[in-house]
Amino acid sequence: MGKVPVITIDGPSGSGKGTLAQRVAETLGWHFLDSGAIYRVLGIITERADISVDCVDKIAELAANMPLSFIRSRTLLGEEDVSDLIRTETAGNAASKVAAIPQVRHALLEWQRDYAKPPGLVADGRDMGTVVFPSAEVKIFLTASAEERALRRYKQLKEKGLGVNLASLTEEIRERDERDSNRSAAPLTAADQALQLDSTAMAMDEVFQQVMQKVFATLPNLRQ
Numbered sequence: 001m002g003k004v005p006v007i008t009i010d011g012p013s014g015s016g017k018g019t020l021a022q023r024v025a026e027t028l029g030w031h032f033l034d035s036g037a038i039y040r041v042l043g044i045i046t047e048r049a050d051i052s053v054d055c056v057d058k059i060a061e062l063a064a065n066m067p068l069s070f071i072r073s074r075t076l077l078g079e080e081d082v083s084d085l086i087r088t089e090t091a092g093n094a095a096s097k098v099a100a101i102p103q104v105r106h107a108l109l110e111w112q113r114d115y116a117k118p119p120g121l122v123a124d125g126r127d128m129g130t131v132v133f134p135s136a137e138v139k140i141f142l143t144a145s146a147e148e149r150a151l152r153r154y155k156q157l158k159e160k161g162l163g164v165n166l167a168s169l170t171e172e173i174r175e176r177d178e179r180d181s182n183r184s185a186a187p188l189t190a191a192d193q194a195l196q197l198d199s200t201a202m203a204m205d206e207v208f209q210q211v212m213q214k215v216f217a218t219l220p221n222l223r224q
Ligand code: DC
Pocket: 012, 013, 014, 035, 036, 037, 039, 040, 092, 095, 096, 099, 100, 124, 125, 126, 127, 128, 176, 180
């Protein structure tokens, strides 16, 4: 079987990469991997089991044995639907902590690579282009200022009727960026060949158009 084409979309939380990656996958009819969801689920089960983040081997073992599956747009842990639970700030912070553990990242590597199935994969995360799929055909690095990302999150949470404070959200986002960017294992950084886009002042439609242009320029056979 030939190599399965992969598009990686990396960037910090709130940059819009999840929505973008899903739209690109749907447009092409390709598979989609939300790698952040894996770390979020692991963060939740680590907290539930009351395991300290220092117990790296125990957490790596949990990572290797999680009964996690993605069925249509739902995330299932065993039979439990955790799709909404993993979207909370608590889950995001817990994810960022377990994601800093090299043994955990190692345990999840092959599992993530197995998602590369025909006709192709769009993978969303932090290290998709640098570590998990270094030979991906197209690499995108999408960012936005911390203030803009906090504001987007604030609006989303308000729409859901949740009371939040913009200043503390901005602070949390900065802390998470700091942890994700400065860890030794697979830090958040753009791959050398990545197309870097800043969505702070760009409409998501425009971002999508630029990404699709890059995809068709690199993989002309995909253009019908
Ligand atoms: O993309 P997200 O916000 O759902 O990711 C949640 C956390 O998981 C984020 O703080 C960093 C971590 N993460 C990671 O380290 N590597 C990935 N490929 C995806 C997410």
